[in-house]
Amino acid sequence: MSNNGVPNPIHYWLLSIQIFLFSSSALNARTAHGWGTKHHNPIKGGSHNLGHGSSSSSVYDSYQPYSPIFDVPSFGARGDGVSDDSKAFQVTWSAACAVKNATIKIPSKFRLLISPITLQGPCEPGLVLQIDGMIVAPGGPRMWLKPELLQWINFKNLHDFVIQGRGTINGQGSTWWWITPRILQNQLTNRNSRYDDTMKPTAVRFYSSLNLTIRDIKIQNSPRCHLKFDNCAGVKVTNLSISSPGDSPNTDGIHLQNSQRVEVENSTISCGDDCISIQTGCSDVNIQNIKCGPGHGISIGGLGKDGTLACVSNIVVQNSIMVDTLYGIRIKTWQGGVGSVKSVIFSDIEVSNVKVPIMIDQFYCEGGTCRNKTDAVSLTNITYNQINGTYATQAIHLACSDSIPCTNISMGNVLLTPSTTTKGLMQDLCWNSYGKSLATVFPPSLNCLETGNPLSKKASNFNRTHFTC
Numbered sequence: 269m270s271n272n273g274v275p276n277p278i279h280y281w282l283l284s285i286q287i288f289l290f291s292s293s294a295l296n297a298r299t300a301h302g303w304g305t306k307h308h309n310p311i312k313g314g315s316h317n318l319g320h321g322s323s324s325s326s327v328y329d330s331y332q333p334y335s336p337i338f339d340v341p342s343f344g345a346r347g348d349g350v351s352d353d354s355k356a357f358q359v360t361w362s363a364a365c366a367v368k369n370a371t372i373k374i375p376s377k378f379r380l381l382i383s384p385i386t387l388q389g390p391c392e393p394g395l396v397l398q399i400d401g402m403i404v405a406p407g408g409p410r411m412w413l414k415p416e417l418l419q420w421i422n423f424k425n426l427h428d429f430v431i432q433g434r435g436t437i438n439g440q441g442s443t444w445w446w447i448t449p450r451i452l453q454n455q456l457t458n459r460n461s462r463y464d465d466t467m468k469p470t471a472v473r474f475y476s477s478l479n480l481t482i483r484d485i486k487i488q489n490s491p492r493c494h495l496k497f498d499n500c501a502g503v504k505v506t507n508l509s510i511s512s513p514g515d516s517p518n519t520d521g522i523h524l525q526n527s528q529r530v531e532v533e534n535s536t537i538s539c540g541d542d543c544i545s546i547q548t549g550c551s552d553v554n555i556q557n558i559k560c561g562p563g564h565g566i567s568i569g570g571l572g573k574d575g576t577l578a579c580v581s582n583i584v585v586q587n588s589i590m591v592d593t594l595y596g597i598r599i600k601t602w603q604g605g606v607g608s609v610k611s612v613i614f615s616d617i618e619v620s621n622v623k624v625p626i627m628i629d630q631f632y633c634e635g636g637t638c639r640n641k642t643d644a645v646s647l648t649n650i651t652y653n654q655i656n657g658t659y660a661t662q663a664i665h666l667a668c669s670d671s672i673p674c675t676n677i678s679m680g681n682v683l684l685t686p687s688t689t690t691k692g693l694m695q696d697l698c699w700n701s702y703g704k705s706l707a708t709v710f711p712p713s714l715n716c717l718e719t720g721n722p723l724s725k726k727a728s729n730f731n732r733t734h735f736t737c
């Protein structure tokens with residue numbers, strides 16, 4: 269809407285006209301649905317500015333020092349969960365985006381049905397999306413008007429943006445989880461494209477954005493990943509509740525990619541895949557006070573697929589609880605990749621009936637068979653401290669690359685015992701993992717790290733050292 273923080277008068281002009289058109293229809297809608305009476309707060313950002321619409325600077329000035337409220341009903345949203353409110357939401361967004369410290373409000377008891385949508389910046393700073401009601405996705409691919417299968421709600425190019433409220437974002441994923449690619453193909457409108465079952469939408473995605481806060485809301489039943497940050501920096505996620513059934517396929521909780529300075533805390537995540545997944549390009553990520561389960565635990569990777577470069581560094585996962593998860597804390601890399609994972613701390617993690625609490629898998633292979641390759645993403649400076657609780661299958665599984673072993677692993681204060689319900693325990697595994705145990709570990713087999721420096725022996729093995737992070 270504006271460049272360098274200076275509002276563009278032409279945009280304002282057009283916007284005012286747009287707001288006028290939408291607001292007048294909105295007024296009818298409100299009267300018809302009785303919404304008008306529920307809002308004791310006059311709508312400052314919506315119809316209120318009609319009178320000043322002819323002059324861009326007076327529109328702007330008239331809000332100060334108040335925080336302008338952009339209430340979706342006043343922009344024509346029905347909120348009945350049946351009518352498609354995408355247009356009204358998009359117009360509310362555009363109007364609020366152009367004003368400093370604007371708040372877009374989705375009232376409680378409102379069910380805003382939204383088709384795939386991109387909510388784009390740059391916006392004036394201080395924009396808040398206050399969700400007290402529900403944002404709900406169309407029910408499955410049949411109602412997916414456009415085959416925009418990457419994501420449902422796409423936030424893009426935002427700076428200094430907040431989502432908060434007591435409300436819920438509901439991805440209606442159950443209509444997607446079990447359908448085959450063929451059915452998906454037939455249900456989508458663009459039938460000429462080819463689809464496979466990985467092409468199901470992430471519920472909420474942030475792309476190329478800075479200084480974001482997502483707090484307090486619930487995100488439920490995504491068709492695929494619930495919340496994704498790609499190419500973002502300065503992200504704070506707190507007091508979130510993410511949930512989908514433990515058997516829903518590929519429903520990661522939070523997915524981080526190419527993102528720096530990320531804090532995820534005080535949140536509960538239960539889903540059918542990784543509670544939090546950290547991909548390449550991430551650094552300075554701090555995760556704490558997470559309750560994860562059901563799910564696949566908290567993972568770094570899979571990295572290095574198809575010989576790609578992976579760079580992950582300065583990751584902390586602490587003070588968290590995993591209950592009935594497949595894994596606890598896991599690093600997984602494909603053979604043949606390059607790059608590194610370094611400086612990772614896993615500390616104060618409590619596990620309860622977790623199949624494999626501590627895992628490094630550098631032979632990660634999903635769907636089919638993978639040949640052994642010499643290139644590998646290197647793993648170094650990984651700390652495990654205060655990991656306790658019960659496991660169901662194997663306490664520790666460290667399978668490091670044959671050509672580039674894991675180095676500088678340190679392990680201390682680990683106390684893991686089989687859970688009472690377990691059947692079929694597997695022996696612990698430490699393969700090509702170097703480092704030291706700094707304090708007590710139990711069972712003693714966890715004390716399996718090799719000492720010394722393996723790289724001097726194996727350096728000749730790797731060919732692609734010129735790929736550096």
Ligand SMILES: *[C@@H]1O[C@H](CO)[C@@H](O)[C@H](O)[C@H]1NC(C)=O
Binds near residue numbers: 332
């Ligand atoms: C926006 O909010 C910030 C911080 O709350 C405040 O410093 C600033 O003055 C506000 N700007 C406007 C235009 O209201």
Ligand SMILES: *[C@@H]1O[C@H](CO)[C@@H](O)[C@H](O)[C@H]1NC(C)=O
Binds near residue numbers: 427428478479502
């Ligand atoms: C992001 O936050 C950092 C640290 O709080 C601040 O220095 C920077 O100016 C902010 N950037 C934007 C675009 O809001």
Ligand SMILES: *[C@@H]1O[C@H](CO)[C@@H](O)[C@H](O)[C@H]1NC(C)=O
Binds near residue numbers: 433434484507
């Ligand atoms: C967490 O979010 C809920 C609403 O989902 C809210 O009631 C509660 O006050 C929030 N807690 C904190 C510490 O902000």
Ligand SMILES: *[C@@H]1O[C@H](CO)[C@@H](O)[C@H](O)[C@H]1NC(C)=O
Binds near residue numbers: 506533534557
């Ligand atoms: C997370 O919770 C802790 C403990 O309740 C609290 O001190 C901290 O401020 C919370 N973090 C955020 C970002 O609200």
Ligand SMILES: *[C@@H]1O[C@H](CO)[C@@H](O)[C@H](O)[C@H]1NC(C)=O
Binds near residue numbers: 582583649
């Ligand atoms: C090892 O990791 C720790 C914790 O992330 C970090 O403080 C330290 O600087 C790292 N050491 C090296 C040599 O990178």
Ligand SMILES: *[C@@H]1O[C@H](CO)[C@@H](O)[C@H](O)[C@H]1NC(C)=O
Binds near residue numbers: 616617654
């Ligand atoms: C680990 O066990 C110790 C002693 O049994 C206990 O004091 C500590 O709180 C436990 N830590 C976690 C993260 O469960």
Ligand SMILES: *[C@@H]1O[C@H](CO)[C@@H](O)[C@H](O)[C@H]1NC(C)=O
Binds near residue numbers: 639640670
């Ligand atoms: C790949 O390497 C692992 C570890 O050395 C070994 O156990 C496995 O048999 C190898 N697989 C193939 C197909 O060579």
Ligand SMILES: *[C@@H]1O[C@H](CO)[C@@H](O)[C@H](O)[C@H]1NC(C)=O
Binds near residue numbers: 648
């Ligand atoms: C690995 O440990 C050695 C000594 O134990 C130390 O000199 C080196 O800086 C460490 N490297 C990393 C990346 O942590």
Ligand SMILES: *[C@@H]1O[C@H](CO)[C@@H](O)[C@H](O)[C@H]1NC(C)=O
Binds near residue numbers: 642728730731
């Ligand atoms: C290194 O690369 C050369 C050619 O690029 C290849 O012939 C050789 O087998 C590779 N060595 C290893 C250990 O992969």
